[in-house]
Amino acid sequence: MDPLDLLRLLLDPQRLAVVGDVAARPRTSAELAQRHGIGTEEVLRTLAPLVQADLVTAADATYHLDVDAWRALARTLPRGAPASPRVGFGMTAEETGVLARFFQGDRLSELPAQRHKRLVVLERLALEFEPGVRYPEREVNSLLRRFHDDHATLRRALVDEGYLDRAAGEYWRAGGRVV
Incomplete structure (x- = not known):
């Protein structure tokens, strides 16, 4: 069938x-x-x-x-597109394996429920922000929307987990690795 x-x-x-x-x-x-x-x-x-x-x-x-x-x-069902090689940029092989389960192409299919996996995804998203640069909320939303339509949830998670900080409508990189 x-x-x-x-x-x-x-x-x-x-x-x-x-x-x-x-x-x-x-x-x-x-x-x-x-x-x-x-x-x-x-x-x-x-x-x-x-x-x-x-x-x-x-x-x-x-x-x-x-x-x-x-x-x-x-x-027999078609598989989704594999994660783009770009998604693994700056990540370890183990982390890239986690990302492969949650990305199709360059898009995040879902934010992982398990915290340790969610932190891997957030770590990767944080790499999109240059340390020392302040971003208006509009720009943060636009950047995160490239990965997932629910940019507000991603933005909140990045702030809550200490990858981004915010004040007066601006966001900046506050944690995570630098590559």
């Missing part, structure tokens, strides 16, 4: 709910019918395309999610 076809199938809220139940644990059509307030024939129609695609199997009147088939389908 093509991943786009699967997405179209899962846009049906009833099918998505039924598949979610089957993913949680194997269930019979009678269980699924009762849980979702539909007839068993409707359960069969709902799951039929996924059974035909071998993503759901029926054995002993019980439906099972074929996790390996879903993983195989996931491997």
Whole structure:
């Protein structure tokens, strides 16, 4: 099955709910019918395309999610662009590995939840600011927007973690390495 076809199938809220139940644990059509307030024939129609695609199997009147088939389908999805080599500028090999997980091209896909990884990302962003130069907020926003649309969160994180300092609408480099 093509991943786009699967997405179209899962846009049906009833099918998505039924598949979610089957993913949680194997269930019979009678269980699924009762849980979702539909007839068993409707359960069969709902799951039929996924059974035909071998993503759901029926054995002993019980439906099972074929996790390996879903993983195989996931491997066919296109990968995002790898992090640009520029992203690793001034960073160690280990740090570059962390950055590779959170950057696609030159863009930050998300700010890491784990602090030690977030600090690696912020350290890299801090390298964009020259020590001793004062930047108006507008310029800081513009520079950070090149990496992520939520420039305000990045700016606050850089200040909170001590990479930038601010006063009177100006920001300057306050921490991090210099390369």
